[in-house]
Amino acid sequence: MRIESHQVSLFYQEGTPFESKAVSGVSLAIEPGERIGIAGPVGSGKSTLLALLAGIMAPTSGDVTHDGRSLGRRSPPKPGSVGFAFQSPENCLFEKTVYDDVAFAPRALGLEDEEVRSLTNKALAGVGLDVERLGSRSPFSLSLGEQRRVALAGLLAMRPRVLLLDEPTAHLDPVSRHDIIERLVRLNDDTGATVVMVGHDMDEMAHFSKRLVIIDGGSVVADDEAGRLLSDRKLLERYSLKLPGTVELCRLLGEATGGSVAPVLDESGAVELLLKMAGGAEGGTCS
Amino acid sequence: MQLTSITIGQFYPGTSLLHRVDPRMKIMASFAFVIVLFLVHGFGPLAVLAAILLAGITFAGIPPIWLWRGLRPMLILLLITFFFQLLFKGGEEIARLGPVAFYREGLEQGVFLVMRLVLLVLSGSLLTFTTPPVLLTDAFGRLISPLEKIRIPSYELALMMTIALRFIPTLLMELDRIIKAQRARGAGIGTGGLVGRARAVMPVLIPLFVMSFRHADELALAMESRCYRGGRGRTMRRKLKYGWRDAAFMAVVAAVLFTSLWIGM
16 A cells, blocks of 8 residues: 655644644655655654554645555544554553453454454464464563554454554663564565554664664655664764664774775675685685 | 643733732632622622622633633533523413413522523632632641541641642543543444443543542552651741731722622512
8 A cells, every 4th residue: 555645744732722733734745565664853753644644644734545545533534544643552452351452453453353363373473473372362461572462463454455553662661662563564565554653762763674764853855775774974964863783883994994985774685794804814715 | 622721720910910919818708799699689689699600700711712611511411400490480471382381480499590501600710710729728637627626637738628629621632632642542432322422431530530539549659758857837838827918808808898798689
């Protein structure tokens, strides 16, 4: 599904002394199958923008379209077409069992029991949870990381063509963080579903994003191929973001050797680079 | 309806005289206003009360849209009140629609009760619009502090009120988010028939409860970790003191209330 926004703005508490501008005049086009990271300082409006793109919030002005169809109070997004999660989506778990919670969306979509079961099982497996072991437990008895996975499975069970996630890895342990990002990347690669993720961990962004959008003060300040933006230190620092670890490593290597080292975005690339440099120094005897 | 636009209990910043009157005075005045409101009968005294309230609202510079937002959640209650009176109060018949007869007394009583309720809500709104919540509960605690003598913990009561008020907007915001999140998962909240609506309440209510308990836990922990030990021996940074402004305010309010009583009884 193609999502497009035309000059969307959103003001909170409009017409009161507390009025504040969250998003102003953002035009963005998200093509089917893209994998986009949205980053920016705290309070830059990235979460609000995500909710606007999902059709969860209605803009104060401007227009959001899904496949060319304009969204509004009377024309909500097609049920099941968009999987959207606010920050900490595990706060919205409510069913008696993990299975029922994940099955909630497919049931609400009115699918047959057989299909609900297969979608639910697939979704739980898709986030790395064992249906046999956890399916009949209360979601409230799980760890935070497991709850988060259940919440994400609840979205996957709708088989949405677009996933819009607001900091899906916030507050999780490093292993879960890595695993969730990895699964999102694979989901996008394997099924061609669009995945858009808001976050400000640049290592995750380097791992996840193909395209990166940087937001500040409610407006898009940069929108380009992720590799290009993620190696632009001045740009990132201007918006309180920092270079991904591997890019920083390349920069420091360049400084130390007095030359310039082309930035790499992943750990294996960095290892290759280091081996090559070490090999170069020792006359190519590196094994 | 946008949940976050509910204005009950909200403060409207301003610098009017009404904003600066001692909050204890304002609470007493509101209290007296409500008592008189329920004592008087007939439209004359009600008009007097309405006049002083509208004057106060204008004076405080509260935009009409805020008043409307405060009243909107009451709309259904108001309509039910009105129609009950209209349909079930006997007396002199003034109109007839098939088998249903309308009586003059019913109409009058309906309008009267609706006006009374509207004034009740507006007087409460005016108090909260012109008084920051902290001052409001502070003043409330001060007003009931004589009850400490009979072991009623006035300070703790006031603190409970402060915390409750503080959490209204937070919970409303969370409620709004939960509804949106669950709707994104396909829950038909706010749509569908009566059964559908009732079923749709659970996905919203349970997360909201869980969150409120979590907030309460966290707040209690935070207070304890800062060695909070209740009101005993606690002093206030802001001392409330009556002044000429408060006396003038009370004089005007008292004059109006007595006028209303005098006409109405």
